[in-house]
Amino acid sequence: MSSELKITEVKHRFNTEVLLSGEVDIYTSQMLKEKLYGILDDTKQDMLINCEGLTYIDSTGLGIFVGVLKKAKQYGKGIRISKLKENIKKLFLITGLDKLFVILD
Amino acid sequence: MSSELKITEVKHRFNTEVLLSGEVDIYTSQMLKEKLYGILDDTKQDMLINCEGLTYIDSTGLGIFVGVLKKAKQYGKGIRISKLKENIKKLFLITGLDKLFVILD
Amino acid sequence: MAKKVEKIELALPFKAEYVSVARLTASGIAARMGFDIESVEDIKVALSEVCNKLVSAGSKSSDRYVIDFIIHSSKIEILINFEDRRLAGLFGTNGDELGISIIEALMDTFKVSTDDSNTLSMSKEIKGKI
Amino acid sequence: MAKKVEKIELALPFKAEYVSVARLTASGIAARMGFDIESVEDIKVALSEVCNKLVSAGSKSSDRYVIDFIIHSSKIEILINFEDRRLAGLFGTNGDELGISIIEALMDTFKVSTDDSNTLSMSKEIKGKI
Numbered sequence A, B: 001m002s003s004e005l006k007i008t009e010v011k012h013r014f015n016t017e018v019l020l021s022g023e024v025d026i027y028t029s030q031m032l033k034e035k036l037y038g039i040l041d042d043t044k045q046d047m048l049i050n051c052e053g054l055t056y057i058d059s060t061g062l063g064i065f066v067g068v069l070k071k072a073k074q075y076g077k078g079i080r081i082s083k084l085k086e087n088i089k090k091l092f093l094i095t096g097l098d099k100l101f102v103i104l105d
Numbered sequence C, D: 001m002a003k004k005v006e007k008i009e010l011a012l013p014f015k016a017e018y019v020s021v022a023r024l025t026a027s028g029i030a031a032r033m034g035f036d037i038e039s040v041e042d043i044k045v046a047l048s049e050v051c052n053k054l055v056s057a058g059s060k061s062s063d064r065y066v067i068d069f070i071i072h073s074s075k076i077e078i079l080i081n082f083e084d085r086r087l088a089g090l091f092g093t094n095g096d097e098l099g100i101s102i103i104e105a106l107m108d109t110f111k112v113s114t115d116d117s118n119t120l121s122m123s124k125e126i127k128g129k130i
């Protein structure tokens, strides 16, 4: 039962890494949105979203990733997404979002 | 989702080890009963029930352990139970079955 | 979490294979309410024992039994209404019975009314002690 | 497993915090039916997307929405009846919408009837291809 979402921020020199673990769904996604938008506004850096511990995401969560990408572009910065589990990578493929993001292994 | 029950039998020289993994509930317990009774009838040996992979058991399953113990005693043999997870050990304590069985760590 | 009392209903066939569904639903609700892992497990086990008795007895008057999960701010209450009065009789509390003794040990309260209401009810407080 | 068609019902408040309960119940049912892990996941995701839309819209005429899980021998069917007709309108299939495109990709069938029946229905075969 790791249904809650945990968000950990690690500041690197030229970018910020955000580690997600748990589930992003309609209940936890508001917290994700505030956190990611807040980090971008604070750091104005590139962001690496590490999804190693992310077990579940829905369209609400994917929509937030898209929003974060748009915001990053306004600052001239990029978003990379890493370590997606197979079930989540599948959702990026289905929705075509894999073409929008830089997705690392 | 490891809701099914897996039962593995390992024959040793003087006893038989049975490894349980998954869940014993009212749906899977019939299979457990047939298997354990069958092993006792075949081997007429002491039995070690290794519960390392057992994540859940209900009163149906506990009742089968009691039945197996009675059967073993008819053959003059014993039952030892090992590697109970905390949540399951708790059920043995609640029901007083911890006093009936030899329980190993 | 929930400020006012809320209710989730689960209706299951009288069949052994679906008791695991009751368990998963209960654990989802209890985890969401903020019960710790051990208490979530307690609630799962207690509800399973109730379901075991129902599916073993079966019912002639209905296809399914309905579990009501009542979500209070710091307490879960689980109610089952017996259309079939005979079912309430399954829960006689003679101390020697494994299932009943497990339910009583794991929940804070456990009651079966065989009067007009014909209801089984059990509850557990969040962070209440067992 | 089940030889005749069986039904499990789950009634949930129109609240975001209980969508995870729908997911767990669905995965319990699908796993019990014999779906492989990937398909169980697909069913969970698709149902969540449906629930998301319902809880986002809410309802004035009812406190809860009811999910019917129909268990066929080799197929799961998930039905939601809208008492509130407005809710059926949420599932217009303009291809640009993430939630709908996910449901359509993961389930074998997905239909919303806005006529007299006012029902959402989706299904997936065991070992059917996506």
Ligand SMILES: Nc1ncnc2c1ncn2[C@@H]1O[C@H](COP(=O)(O)OP(=O)(O)O)[C@@H](O)[C@H]1O
Pocket: B059, B060, B062, B063, B066, B067, B095, B096, B097, B100, C096, C097, C098, C099
């Ligand atoms: N605390 C205990 N110590 C020893 N044996 C017990 C204990 N509790 C139950 N048993 C025995 O375990 C078996 C199964 O228990 P139970 O599930 O209560 O059976 P039933 O529901 O058939 O009465 C019975 O043979 C019962 O006598």
Ligand SMILES: Nc1ncnc2c1ncn2[C@@H]1O[C@H](COP(=O)(O)OP(=O)(O)O)[C@@H](O)[C@H]1O
Pocket: A059, A060, A062, A063, A064, A066, A067, A095, A096, A097, A100, D096, D097, D098, D099
């Ligand atoms: N395949 C896609 N490629 C790029 N952007 C997309 C894609 N699908 C959806 N989006 C964008 O993602 C955001 C959230 O999508 P969606 O959940 O469909 O939004 P909404 O439900 O608010 O219409 C929107 O800004 C939408 O335009």
